[in-house]
Amino acid sequence: MCVLQLCRRPAAARRYATLILAVALATVGGWLRPAFAQSTPTDENMLKATFVYNFAKYADWPDNLWNKSPKLRICTAGERGGFAQAVAALESKPAIRDKQIEVRQIFHPEEAAGCLILVIAGRTRMAEWTRGVRLAPVLTVGDGEGFAANAGLIGLYADGDKLRFEINQEASQRAGLKLSSQLLKLARLVKDEQAGAR
């Protein structure tokens, strides 16, 4: 606190200076609340859904499919829960490349036609879903362990206290989708594994 020229004053003076500083900072902090523009989502499912929304910006679907799709349809499958709900909430988000977002829940891989993005939540029946749509031009995103290695396109995973994603480029080639180099640069790259024991 030497900047305030209080070093040689009695301890009480320094104490009051600190108190004044605390109150001042708290006041300024409160007053400037609206200025805290940059914000970070902290709910994990909300964060995952936000990642899904972002992926849509970095993916290119075959022209004929893109052009004939009136909306950017995101389908949800797999385990019911917070992730699927958070994805459903993306409907209210701004359009991407002039396409409004619509979210549908589907129950069988055959229903995936017409979905540009398919979100497969959890590990239950994960491989069944990824194999079911492996040749379809749909961007699959999942949060089950080993999603991308199990023929999924983009797998979300926790790395320490960060959410990250991995991309299976073979899977995106099979699906006929192009993912931007910007997206690839941020991702861990994985390859197909043989199907597991179960």
Next chain:
Amino acid sequence: MKAVTEVSPCLACSRPDWRPKACLFALLLMGVIEGAGASQPDQDLTELPLEQLMNESKLMDASMGSASRFNQRVSTIPSAVTIVSREDIQQYGWRTIAEAVRSVPGFYISSDRSYNYIGTRGFARPQDFNSRVLLLIDGQRTNDAIYDTAYVGTEQLIDIDLVERIEVVRGPGSSVYGGNALFGVINIITRTAQQIDGVELGASYSSFNTLDGRATYGKRLDNGAEVVASVSGMDSAGPDLYFPEFDAPETHFGRTSGNAFDRNSRFFAKLSHDGLSLTAAASQRQNGNPAASYGVVFDDPANKQTDSQAYVNASYTRNLSADSEISARLYWGEYRFGLNAVYAGASPSDPPLRNRDRSQANWWGSEAKLVTAWSERNKLVSGLEYQSNYHQKQWNYDLNPYQSNLDDLRDSSRGGVFVQNDFQWSDSLKISLGARYDKVGTATGEFSPRLGLVYRWSEHTVWKLLYGSAFRPGNAFEKFYAFPAQQIANDKLQPEKLRTWEAGVEHYLGMQTRLAATAYYYTMDKLIEQVIEPGSGLLQYQNVGKINAQGLELEAEHQWINSARLRLSLDLLQTQNAQGEQLSNSPRAVGKVLGALPLPWMNLRLGAEGQWLSSRKTDAGTSVPSYGVVNLTLLRPMAKDGWQFSASLFNLFDKKFTDPAAPDLGVPTRDRFEQDGRTFRVKAVYHF
């Protein structure tokens, strides 16, 4: 519990010597963070760039691989764990692993001005050279093969700016890691080439004319290969110091200048491709001995020590199937220590005696591990490890005239096999059962079981129960170091054994808040300590008696949507030696505050750290008073222009505080070491 009754609800405010500052600081921090966090503007998160989302959002229920040697969410690990992230390191201005680990509940650090010593859960023995904590770098054991030390100060192998995160597991880890994992496992995860992505140049200037520089390169090549290379160095003149125990005319009235110097250089390189990874790391640190430890001549800059470490390793990881992963590692390591000491001659007319204390260890080792989810409800991890310490040399000699005092060359080995199965009994209950068998040298084998239960009581609440056994064999220094008329060897030293019981509860509120409480009890048998051997009257390491302790660790963590953060923790504990007395250097209460706050200007972030330790007994029977320190760091995170800046003030209120000193026959009147007052650091990093 006795410790609890001594601590009032407002812990900091109950200490007359610390009350005003602590209370005001708490008010300041809470006020600012409350003010900033109270409103959560309804902002569209989807507009944030993906890269920013990835770097700034913190998962409360993080993932870590250090507890059981495979990746798990924190809420599914039976142990109490903490992750120190790169953002934390930058935000709070931590310069060493010791400073970062000090923020973790259950840990505290003391210093003798040459090394930093880790205390855990009230346990920090004199002449314990950090051998009761296992330190890993990317899973590679780095405790050396002479002193078994976990190096955490400026002698640490890895520059802190290369750290992606530090995973800290409290409690016993021997059931998967073997020896030394008594009170905790610290795993330093280095940044990947992808995370570095380019060239980074860093420089800092801090108190005591300290300069620090670093150049790092990291790139993921088009074929998927990743390359990381980094060099860094530090040079510090060190503070001028005063040691009251030397306050006499013939020893400059206890004042010494130019003796607390500290220099290091470090190298790190990593090459990885397709599951194969090659790593090389080396460091050398030379620092002074300003405290004239071991009874050397006070204020003589010829007293200094050098710690050199190096390792290379090759590791390979491969998925056998979607549910099985196998990995193997081959490594080589070296540690060298050199102490240059000047002792007073036998009579004032004699020239000073120049002495050299040296040690060197070389080792190689290998390990293999299999992780397999062999059924829907079972996950198994098993592994084998072998290490050959093929060269363990300790020697000591006088230069003038030449005389050898010690020349001891050994070799030894250690091997272990472990298995752990995590069984999901029901959707809410997981049972983790594991054990490891170790054979160290020719001693009888050590069996270290661990049983953990994780009960998911509700969507938000998890209960944890843990029993674990851990051990530490006597190291080469304790067993074989001998010095005429001072210390004798003890090759009969047996491993010390620790048994720990823990019960914990974690509560996750809306993914933004985490509350955790852990209660523990541990008991140590055959504790290895340096004592006076009655027959000879000389120092010797022996298995002496038993100690036990119980404690409570409370933690609360919250992050606001504008990325303001606050973490509070309080450790309350009680330790007992064989006589039922509290151990030396064992604080009954430790309080910690970490807070970070985005400021509305230029993306600046303010980080504040507060640490408070209750008084501690010294080995001389006195005690050092409680103390609290506050550190502040103003950070401008890495921006698009490639620059990152930070400015830190450590010990903001210039609080005088001391750490207990280990007994030193050379300086028998010393019971404490005074620590640094207010210091600063400014730092810049350029990335391109």
